[in-house]
Amino acid sequence: MPRLNLGNINSHVVEAKYAVRGELAVKSEAYRAALRKGDAGLPFSEVISANIGNPQQLDQKPITFFRQVLSILEHPQLLENEQVLLDSLGYKPDVLERAKFLLKNIGSVGAYSASAGVPAIKESIAKFLEKRDGFPADPARIYLSAGASSGVNTLLHVICAGPTSGILVPIPQYPLYTASLSVLNATCVPYYLDEAAQWGTSVETIKEAYNTAKNNGTDVRAIVIINPGNPTGASLPESDIRAVLQFAAKENLVVLADEVYQTNVFIGKFHSFRQVLLTLQKENPGVYDGVELASLHSISKGMVGECGHRGGYFDLIGFNTDVEEQIYKFVSIMLCAPVIGQCLVELMVNPPQPGDPSHPLYEQEYNGIFEGLKKRATALYEAFKEMEGVECGEPQGSMYLFPTIHVPAKAAEAARAEGRTPDEFYCMRLLEATGVCVVPGSGFGQKEGTLHFRTTFLAPGTEWVSSIKKFHKEFMDTYR
Amino acid sequence: MPRLNLGNINSHVVEAKYAVRGELAVKSEAYRAALRKGDAGLPFSEVISANIGNPQQLDQKPITFFRQVLSILEHPQLLENEQVLLDSLGYKPDVLERAKFLLKNIGSVGAYSASAGVPAIKESIAKFLEKRDGFPADPARIYLSAGASSGVNTLLHVICAGPTSGILVPIPQYPLYTASLSVLNATCVPYYLDEAAQWGTSVETIKEAYNTAKNNGTDVRAIVIINPGNPTGASLPESDIRAVLQFAAKENLVVLADEVYQTNVFIGKFHSFRQVLLTLQKENPGVYDGVELASLHSISKGMVGECGHRGGYFDLIGFNTDVEEQIYKFVSIMLCAPVIGQCLVELMVNPPQPGDPSHPLYEQEYNGIFEGLKKRATALYEAFKEMEGVECGEPQGSMYLFPTIHVPAKAAEAARAEGRTPDEFYCMRLLEATGVCVVPGSGFGQKEGTLHFRTTFLAPGTEWVSSIKKFHKEFMDTYR
Ligand SMILES: Cc1ncc(COP(=O)(O)O)c(C=O)c1O
Ligand SMILES: Cc1ncc(COP(=O)(O)O)c(C=O)c1O
Numbered sequence: 034m035p036r037l038n039l040g041n042i043n044s045h046v047v048e049a050k051y052a053v054r055g056e057l058a059v060k061s062e063a064y065r066a067a068l069r070k071g072d073a074g075l076p077f078s079e080v081i082s083a084n085i086g087n088p089q090q091l092d093q094k095p096i097t098f099f100r101q102v103l104s105i106l107e108h109p110q111l112l113e114n115e116q117v118l119l120d121s122l123g124y125k126p127d128v129l130e131r132a133k134f135l136l137k138n139i140g141s142v143g144a145y146s147a148s149a150g151v152p153a154i155k156e157s158i159a160k161f162l163e164k165r166d167g168f169p170a171d172p173a174r175i176y177l178s179a180g181a182s183s184g185v186n187t188l189l190h191v192i193c194a195g196p197t198s199g200i201l202v203p204i205p206q207y208p209l210y211t212a213s214l215s216v217l218n219a220t221c222v223p224y225y226l227d228e229a230a231q232w233g234t235s236v237e238t239i240k241e242a243y244n245t246a247k248n249n250g251t252d253v254r255a256i257v258i259i260n261p262g263n264p265t266g267a268s269l270p271e272s273d274i275r276a277v278l279q280f281a282a283k284e285n286l287v288v289l290a291d292e293v294y295q296t297n298v299f300i301g302k303f304h305s306f307r308q309v310l311l312t313l314q315k316e317n318p319g320v321y322d323g324v325e326l327a328s329l330h331s332i333s334k335g336m337v338g339e340c341g342h343r344g345g346y347f348d349l350i351g352f353n354t355d356v357e358e359q360i361y362k363f364v365s366i367m368l369c370a371p372v373i374g375q376c377l378v379e380l381m382v383n384p385p386q387p388g389d390p391s392h393p394l395y396e397q398e399y400n401g402i403f404e405g406l407k408k409r410a411t412a413l414y415e416a417f418k419e420m421e422g423v424e425c426g427e428p429q430g431s432m433y434l435f436p437t438i439h440v441p442a443k444a445a446e447a448a449r450a451e452g453r454t455p456d457e458f459y460c461m462r463l464l465e466a467t468g469v470c471v472v473p474g475s476g477f478g479q480k481e482g483t484l485h486f487r488t489t490f491l492a493p494g495t496e497w498v499s500s501i502k503k504f505h506k507e508f509m510d511t512y513r
Numbered sequence: 514m515p516r517l518n519l520g521n522i523n524s525h526v527v528e529a530k531y532a533v534r535g536e537l538a539v540k541s542e543a544y545r546a547a548l549r550k551g552d553a554g555l556p557f558s559e560v561i562s563a564n565i566g567n568p569q570q571l572d573q574k575p576i577t578f579f580r581q582v583l584s585i586l587e588h589p590q591l592l593e594n595e596q597v598l599l600d601s602l603g604y605k606p607d608v609l610e611r612a613k614f615l616l617k618n619i620g621s622v623g624a625y626s627a628s629a630g631v632p633a634i635k636e637s638i639a640k641f642l643e644k645r646d647g648f649p650a651d652p653a654r655i656y657l658s659a660g661a662s663s664g665v666n667t668l669l670h671v672i673c674a675g676p677t678s679g680i681l682v683p684i685p686q687y688p689l690y691t692a693s694l695s696v697l698n699a700t701c702v703p704y705y706l707d708e709a710a711q712w713g714t715s716v717e718t719i720k721e722a723y724n725t726a727k728n729n730g731t732d733v734r735a736i737v738i739i740n741p742g743n744p745t746g747a748s749l750p751e752s753d754i755r756a757v758l759q760f761a762a763k764e765n766l767v768v769l770a771d772e773v774y775q776t777n778v779f780i781g782k783f784h785s786f787r788q789v790l791l792t793l794q795k796e797n798p799g800v801y802d803g804v805e806l807a808s809l810h811s812i813s814k815g816m817v818g819e820c821g822h823r824g825g826y827f828d829l830i831g832f833n834t835d836v837e838e839q840i841y842k843f844v845s846i847m848l849c850a851p852v853i854g855q856c857l858v859e860l861m862v863n864p865p866q867p868g869d870p871s872h873p874l875y876e877q878e879y880n881g882i883f884e885g886l887k888k889r890a891t892a893l894y895e896a897f898k899e900m901e902g903v904e905c906g907e908p909q910g911s912m913y914l915f916p917t918i919h920v921p922a923k924a925a926e927a928a929r930a931e932g933r934t935p936d937e938f939y940c941m942r943l944l945e946a947t948g949v950c951v952v953p954g955s956g957f958g959q960k961e962g963t964l965h966f967r968t969t970f971l972a973p974g975t976e977w978v979s980s981i982k983k984f985h986k987e988f989m990d991t992y993r
């Protein structure tokens with residue numbers, strides 16, 4: 034008997050679920066490896082990883098300005114040959130300037146930075162927040178992180194004090210939240226999003242979830258909002274945000290705003306929790322002053338799409354200094370966020386401006402990516418409309434569609450026989466038949482009796498969409 | 514009253530201690546900022562961060578080959594101008610080849626990789642382990658991590674099941690271990706290293722610590738060894754390693770070998786736990802087969818010194834498949850280690866070989882750094898020998914010296930009056946007088962009644978060493 038086994042290791046880790054990289058993803062990677070080795074026995078010639086918002090794994094190209102700057106940061110000796118960079122390699126003067134600015138403030142990207150991040154980068158973020166929201170920001174309240182994942186990990190670690198600590202989490206949700214709460218042995222207090230209202234946030238529903246948990250003895254401390262939504266794609270109207278903040282102020286709840294998709298918005302406009310909170314504070318002196326808000330952002334999504342670099346930050350409003358000291362200590366145990374990822378955060382929040390030599394190309398690339406995503410989202414949405422028993426709202430934002438599926442009773446039976454939920458069963462068959470990997474709705478949570486799957490709309494081309502349609506028809510015919 | 518305060522947040526986070534980036538480090542950063550702003554009121558003109566093993570913050574230059582490859586990975590369009598790279602920028606053909614190899618296997622460094630790391634990079638690590646140890650390695654048992662810190666975090670999270678789970682930790686130790694165990698609410702079972710035997714590992718002492726803990730109801734599951742040592746600098750002889758493995762086999766303990774300083778060895782030779790374990794297994798069929806060993810490595814230290822890139826890996830021997838699946842799931846929640854950091858791991862384990870175009874410069878840089886560190890270590894050691902009441906062993910390895918200090922009774926009294934331990938008091942006065950930031954021994958743990966401080970020997974020049982000597986004399990004179 035090995036010393037460590039499923040029965041004696043950390044049961045909270047064992048209990049955690051993270052479907053985005055679960056069985057289906059593992060199987061899809063095995064298919065990919067088999068195809069690479071020339072396996073001809075599969076009914077498809079390509080694996081499409083639509084299970085994860087990983088833009089550059091699919092079609093999305095990095096922004097040239099960003100990567101030119103990074104190439105210099107990695108090899109500063111390039112600056113000994115400025116003319117070569119400018120004349121022969123297409124670097125513009127603002128690329129060199131930015132690289133010099135960052136190197137001056139960082140020293141080497143190979144050195145640990147301050148634990149909360151490079152001070153000059155925090156200043157750039159503060160300027161960005163001020164410009165975005167119309168209210169000044171304090172660089173000292175900003176913490177760089179290894180992707181938003183690590184920011185969420187930090188915040189939940191500090192906030193959750195044990196099994197009775199409860200956190201309101203939207204359902205469906207990105208499973209980082211439920212998984213982290215499992216590991217922490219804290220209580221997830223689920224509140225359902227309203228599919229009938231474009232997956233919006235209903236304060237009535239939140240209130241109910243909150244009261245039920247409270248009555249069960251849970252000390253509900255915080256509420257998570259993902260806006261734009263993952264997996265839902267919802268982009269919240271300002272009124273929803275106001276209502277959530279009102280509720281948080283009344284019930285003294287910390288607000289965790291996951292805003293990693295803030296630039297992936299197709300319908301309406303992104304409203305940050307920070308901007309709405311500071312507006313409410315101004316409009317209602319005294320009422321909102323006590324609200325504690327942590328807002329998270331990332332370089333992984335949007336037109337940046339640099340997930341592999343693991344960069345992100347969170348900024349705090351209203352947190353106690355004592356608590357911030359604990360946050361600082363916690364992040365310092367892991368020393369610092371990847372410095373190159375920090376630099377990408379700087380580039381993301383401070384991109385070339387009109388008039389800068391790199392601006393035309395930047396704008397062209399940025400808009401090209403945005404339009405491409407919108408077009409693909411629409412194409413996928415149109416395909417879903419034509420599929421029997423599939424219902425899907427219009428794409429609003431983020432990188433996902435989350436259609437409802439209705440499967441025949443026989444399919445549900447076949448699923449049960451395999452020990453799977455019907456949506457897992459559907460996604461497994463889809464993967465086996467087409468090489469397209471999506472995630473069953475159960476991986477994010479869904480209302481009892483409903484079934485969904487989540488797919489990104491990042492993959493280029495229409496072939497994979499056609500193969501989903503073809504599979505779906507055959508699936509329905511088989512189990513009808 | 515804010516919702517979150519010291520009294521209601523996660524008490525395990527509050528209890529955690531991490532002195533390496535604690536009060537002294539924060540104060541030293543404030544001094545640095547003041548000097549940058551032209552503050553003339555300080556008795557020194559430079560802050561020396563000898564509190565943390567951060568090579569590139571001080572004098573160490575990155576290895577050119579590594580950074581040239583990274584510059585291409587960040588901006589693959591450079592490969593459209595190979596001739597410019599070769600003729601005008603000093604890139605050698607093997608730089609281009611390696612970049613192409615990595616890009617082919619990774620796609621974009623901006624994409625999430627597989628959660629356990631890029632498969633081709635795991636294969637390079639396996640080859641390195643085979644070459645280093647003389648025993649083949651399985652790439653599937655290798656997990657890339659964001660620095661060794663994140664590897665330690667993963668392993669402790671999975672291994673520790675609650676307050677009664679105990680982990681044997683050397684004292685003095687790098688405080689990542691005690692801090693992580695605090696956060697996890699698991700039990701640290703300290704075993705003292707033997708200062709009189711060059712800070713070696715005494716199995717007698719380990720046995721005692723183990724038995725005491727066991728008798729107190731602690732389920733001791735694992736033993737941590739840091740070799741070469743931090744803060745001690747000790748480089749363990751093979752016999753110590755054999756003895757530890759023998760004990761682990763007998764008591765069924767998981768072994769966590771932190772080998773991030775494996776190339777920082779000045780006296781003798783580095784012996785990996787993996788090599789010794791596999792040798793023991795061969796020599797004694799059956800006896801050592803059950804030992805579970807996790808070995809950790811990092812790009813942060815050695816002649817690589819790329820801490821800001823947050824790269825590392827751990828490899829497992831003897832772990833149960835079920836447990837490895839939990840490790841996989843745990844790391845997948847954070848998605849993946851920084852991909853550029855993973856590439857640096859590949860470069861570290863697979864550097865230019867004799868005959869390769871980049872080899873001469875690589876070798877020159879590598880040896881230059883090694884000799885420089887050795888020279889500085891020796892100079893500092895010589896200085897300590899001349900200081901009253903300071904005792905320090907010969908530098909053996911890693912990046913630190915950890916001298917014992919004897920302070921006059923009056924100094925101990927003055928410390929008590931400030932609410933500090935005498936070593937904290939000493940280090941604080943040193944920082945205030947000289948701008949040199951070191952870490953008191955209490956930050957790592959030390960035997961009752963002894964006092965130490967840890968200093969890196971990374972800073973170039975001899976001026977800072979002289980300023981320590983001068984301070985020490987004055988300190989002794991003041992409190993004598
Ligand atoms: C809502 C949401 N938050 C956070 C993350 C984490 O992203 P990262 O850690 O790459 O910044 C993701 C990734 O998909 C996400 O969808
Ligand atoms: C013994 C030891 N282990 C692990 C680490 C963590 O290093 P990193 O996370 O940068 O790889 C350090 C850093 O100083 C260390 O000294």
